[in-house]
Amino acid sequence: MNLRNITADKLVALYQNRDLTASEVITSVYDDIERTDKEVHAFLSNCRERALEEARRMDTRIAAGEPLEPLAGVPVAIKDNMTIRDMTTTCGSRILENYVPPYTATAVERLRGAGAIVVGKTNCDEFAMGSSTENSGFFVTRNPHNLDRVPGGSSGGSAASVASGTSLIALGSDTGGSIRTPAAFCGVVGIKPTYGRVSRYGLVAFASSLDQIGPIAKSVRECAQALEVISGFDHFDSTSADTAVPEFVKNLDQPIKGIRIGIPKEYFVAGLDAEVRTKIEAGMRIYEDLGCELHEISLPHTEYAIATYYLIATAEASSNLARYDGVRYGLREAADSSLQEMYRRTRHHGFGQEVKRRILLGTYALSAGYYDAYYLKALKVRTLILRDFQKAFEQVDIILAPTSPTVAFKIGEKTGDPLSMYLSDIFTITQPLAGIPAISVPCGKNSENLPIGLQLMANHFQEGLLLGVAHHFEKAGGFVV
Amino acid sequence: MKISEGDVEYVAKLAMLEVADGEKKELAEQLSRIVEYVEKLNELDVRGIEPTSQVVTSVKHAVRDDRVAPRTGSSDAARTVKLFKVPKVITER
16 A cells, blocks of 8 residues: 555545555555655654544544545645644744644644544744755755655655655645645645635744645645635634635536636746756647637746845744744753843754844844835835736736746755755745745656646636646646546 | 845844854855845836735634633643743843
8 A cells, every 4th residue: 555546535435435444544654654754754753643543533433334524534744834732843943843832723623624634744944944845954855756856845845745655635835835846846736825715823934924824735636625625714813814615626627628828928038947848838738738728928027026025035034933032932042141142042053044044134124224125125016026917817817837947956956055045936936925826736757757847826716716727737638646 | 235244243133143253254145145136126116116015815804702712722731831931031231
């Protein structure tokens, strides 16, 4: 039994037919973790006893012929920046190494309510700040397709776990591409929902106006199922949207003939790898064959997105991370002279280099004399980026682009040069700034057998259309598990 | 705009971060490169453009009923932990 060859819907059907028990599946998951995770390092912690206990209870219910929830007995992994009561939540940071939260994130609670069994917490860049999972305060996660390559980030552990078959669905979070880039690099599907679609309660804040939780899985159908479960208003998150959640799974096969797909010319420029471009263009032809209309469009402020993002995200981060001062959350360094010295010592020992760099940059952008020139200016350019999308969605229903300009890069390749790491986020930055949903789906591999991701974007709360369009693509292109 | 080692020191102080002397030069260089890059935004004329601090499209602007309901969290922690040791927060000037 290896999870790489099965999807959640098929697994639940096997349970229903009594062909398999949840205990068998969860046991084999931990066997696989033991075998493969020594190399991949997707997990920061696991909860074997609890998962096996939940599996036994599930089996009793299956045996009793009880009706099963949509994700009954499905092994899921959770990025370690989401809280689970009584389980360490580190966010990939030494400053939270011993933090055990007293409450569970709404998204996780809802997954469990739908029958899913959490098998462990996955590695990520510290506080989700990074594009490669190399910034984890604990260890580097490796790409299951090639262990010398990064899995992408910051939800690298979640994508690597799904790709290596140690979970079927994993939750990630996306602030500037952190679900979609790892999904693309690891050859799986990942969706960042509309801002507000999924409650952020229990998601450790990085940049509150951008952060959004979303699922990663091998198929669009599983992502649709998981998203349907975790979406919806939550009174614990004042920014969660009070918008009805459509039946994403039921509507996956809605016809897409005549759908207008925009191809933004700013995404097909120098820096886009030739092999990636070829596969994306092949993807466009699949849509033409499916009867969709392709239109060239323009998103003229794309070239300003990275600058805008790295001012806004770091400014918000510098404020959000002020709470890690040594008074709460575990780590506290001794200091003789003053409280301030204790704060500084603790933060110095607890935070890694990239987190410090971003706090410094964000503090600088917000500091007296620079606020207008940097932070406020970035907020205004954010308006221009949002308007680009509003105009585009008057002409087209969907926007198609690469997820990343390259395939997974080598471990260590960009760690010495933070700016070059930031620039690799070019195609996944604008969507969180505009709050729109976007999905990455596999569209083939390059000559070195490394996966390539195709990205689709839709207007606010159009996840139903987005998932349907992606589902038709994976079927027509033969990218189905 | 070039970030000097002095700027790094000043911003670190604001952010309650400790920066070792050996780190200052590299951080100043890295931050200078990033700040020079983000100054690309100066190419744009943003006069008259409203800032967007959050794209929230469907928020329920309502307060919930003022009812006492059980919550996990601090009360839970208080049950399992006898006392919380906090650092001294009052210091002499």
